[in-house]
Amino acid sequence: MLTEKVSLGSSNSPVEQFVLLAKSAKGAGACELIKQALEAQGVYVFGELLEMPHITELENTEHSKYLNLLKLFAYGTYREYLAQKADLPELTPVQQKKLKHLTLVTMATEKKCIPYTDLLLELDIKNVRDLEDLIIEAIYADIIHGKLDQKDSQLEVDFAIGRDIRFEDIGTIVDTLQQWCDSCETVLSCIETQINRANTDKSKSLKHKEVIEQEVANIKKTLKSQTQDVDEAMATDTQSGSSVQVDKTKKTVKGSRLRGSGSKFWQKS
Incomplete structure (x- = not known):
């Protein structure tokens, strides 16, 4: 039976070490591995773990409820957990919060503006303060990006991580x-x-x-x-006009001399 907590270390994929351990974990050990994976920080996709033979072998056994719980975290929502609660293991506070975060992701992929009333109903939260705290935690966990519109009482979504996909x-x-x-x-x-x-x-x-x-x-x-x-x-006209003026001037000057000469010639002594 697996009793030690798994350390994620520097693994590129947060679920990778759980997948490696699932190669040898069987029965109750596989159940313990599932519980640790559901509580592990940063692990929000579980498809690889669901494909491991020792995990799928839990089907139709006394441990099948843990396999069903893993499938719920991979594909389902918190509302679905409440509907199937009698047939599933009790969630720890950490698992409960993670499933609510995953429910936020699912709702964020369906709508870009999610009313608080819808969120309160799906997450089974009684007051807005607790709802906003949960949303802020999801944003800090980097699984959704968005902002709280308190004026219109809604969550405006910019980004959400992808979840696992059912074969169907x-x-x-x-x-x-x-x-x-x-x-x-x-x-x-x-x-x-x-x-x-x-x-x-x-x-x-x-x-x-x-x-x-x-x-x-x-x-x-x-x-x-x-x-x-x-x-x-204009240049031609100007040249012609100057020639006539000169001639007239010459004539005038010439005439003046004649009159002057005549006056002097008839002057009495």
Whole structure:
């Protein structure tokens, strides 16, 4: 019979050493091993232990209730334990708290916002203070992540660890995953359509931009040519006007000299 507590040491998987010990533990020793595994800190999955031959051999024996208890911790909830309590071993305080933590995990995988009323019922807790203490313990144990919304009296879940899976649930899981894959394919197809449409619009926009830039360049070229013609015309008119002015000036000067000369010629002595 196994009487010493199992030390988890530095094992990568918290349940690994229990699995190793289950290779040699039989009968009452296997029952003791199960009780220790259910109380062990950090052990929240039990599938590997359930697959061990000496554990499965407990079926239909005087120790079968411990095998059923192990299955309850692997797949069930605290409410289910209360319903089957007469046929199962009495839980220790540590086991009771762990099963409630696992019940929290199950509820967290079904809803992202869990009302306190549902939690109080499923966990068989009488007041909100004790409920919030249990939730905080589960968060510190790193089996769920979330926050307490005391205003709306609910638990908002961000993350929850996975639990063991019953063999009969595998078909449902496969169907769910297939639906998820189909949804991903639909979303991917929609995204590809949007990308193609965006690329087409971008191509049209670039061509339109090129046409506009070419038109602007042509207009600038035309305006530049017209400006040059106007400048040349203005330069020609300016040169012609200056020549006439000079001629007029010369004539005026010449006329003044003649009048001056005449005045001097007829002056009396």
